[in-house]
Amino acid sequence: MAKLSTSDILVSDARQAYADVLLARLGEMAPGDTRRLAAWTRAIEWYLPMSVYLARRYGGRGEPLADLTQVAAIGVDQGD
Known part of the structure; x- marks a missing residue:
């Protein structure tokens, strides 16, 4: 797994706006969509x-670290 730095995580306003719109649309979709x-x-x-x-x-x-990474990945996939 490649090592990430803070610069890999910082995103432009446009990229963050994409993520915000994506989550908003996801929230608006019906469960069966x-x-x-x-x-x-x-x-x-x-x-x-x-x-x-x-x-x-x-x-x-x-x-x-492997346990922390696994738990973090599971946390991202929670919801729905």
Whole structure:
């Protein structure tokens, strides 16, 4: 897994606006909407690097990094 830096996580206003719109649209979709899975997948792909960054940030505090990364990834996928 490639090491991420803070610069990898910082995003432009336009990219953040994309994420905000994506989440808003996802929230507006009915549970049975066929587009929901694609939107959910894009949201996970968008936020997964942040979860890895945060897991690494809190590593070295008594919990194995692999466990922190796994829990962070699961946290991104929660919802729906």
